[in-house]
Amino acid sequence: MSNGDCMNDKMQSNNSLQDIYKAIVKVAFTIAFTIGFSVNSSYAREFEIGIGTHISYYPAESNYYIELVKKYGFTSIRDELPWTNVDNGDGTYTIPKYRKKNDDLFNNSQNAGDISSMLVLDYGHLKYTGGGYPRDDKDINHFVQYASWIANRYKGKVKYYEIWNEWLLGTGIQPRLQKYRPSDDIYFKLVKETSQAIKKIDPNAIIVTGSFNPNNEKDKKWIDGLLDRGLMDYIDGLSLHPYTYNTGSPVKESAEGNLAIIDAFENKLKQKYNKTIPLYITEIGVPTYKGRWGVTEDKAALFAMKYTMMAKSREYIKGIWWYDLKDDGNDDNNKEHRFGFFTNEFQEKKAATFFLKNKSVIGQCLIQEIKNNSKAQLVCSGNVNTISLDDGVFLSNMKSNSN
DSSP states (O other): OOSHHHHTGGGOOOHHHHHHHHHHHHHHHHHHHHHOOOOOHHHHHHOEEEEEOOGGGSSSOHHHHHHHHHHTTOOEEEEEOOHHHHBOSSSOBOOOGGGHHHHHHHHHHHHHHSOEEEEEEOOOOTTTTTTSOOOSHHHHHHHHHHHHHHHHHTTTTOOEEEEOSOTTTTTTSOGGGGGGOOOHHHHHHHHHHHHHHHHHHOTTOEEEEEEEOTTOHHHHHHHHHHHHTTGGGTOSEEEEOOOOTTSSOHHHHSHHHHHHHHHHHHHHHHHHHSSOOOEEEEEEOOOOSSSTTOOOHHHHHHHHHHHHHHHTTOTTEEEEEESOSBOSOSOTTOGGGSOOSBOTTOOBOHHHHHHHHTHHHHHHEEEEEEETTTEEEEEETTEEEEEEOOTTTHHHHHHHHHO
């Protein structure tokens, strides 16, 4: 589900582009400092600290993982029920046996563990689209009917719906069909009609879409075109997948630099549309594999802590769903096997350890007013202290200033 695979070649920069980027980031930081980030304690409580799962492939029952994520300080789980798995292609709908854990998750997470859920409605249908994208009104209608069945089943239980996952990248589409991505008219109509159908059934559902990377010019141009057509008339927010671990830029790859890119993007949206558009970071992470873009477990853990607490200070960001709960395999040389907070066998990695040991700090505090990419304010229950963002002293600074 990570869009890192598709972006590697596209995001290599020559020296001149790096120079241009540095200038852009400097402007982004200036914007952030000028605007400042107000502390709103009620907002901080509403901020979702989420995690992505592939729960149908996990060994235990869903309630075990609901309790696990709660133990580590997460407030929300993101998973999916793909179209082709649920729609039988004959006007009937069922949850297949191997998706029962997903069904249990979406039915029970709110009541069993006070954990909200985000359900991704996604991917092609083997009968209707041959595993490719929806192509016409008939395909869209089938997708809307599937989404309606889902919304009826989980009304009042699922808090968030994300319409599609990584449309531009072709994630989940048969490889031979990815090049046949339809016009933006199809995507717009798919989102519009799906959202309208869900809202009719469950008016309280929060609906997001996009799953794009604001660090990519193609992605930004695409979403701008959809916003110009009135996309926000039908959804509650945009979903972002702002991966930057593979850029080769230490600034972009830092928590501060990544969020500065989002700040600049959001500021342009605000200037253009004269309103704040809520953003939901539904995927982000860094791989701890042994390849070119890999980082140590300590570095990944510190990135996740800093990023979460910095994002909480931005009222336009409504939540983060980290990618993902556990590693997807055991190959140290495959980055897609190393995004987890836990190993493939559910042993703690440093990210999980850091989140558990600092659960109260991450949940109750935020980081704001970043200065020169090195110092910032740690705000806990109204107390404000200056801390260093240097990896070597960050944890000790957090502990000594949050008590």
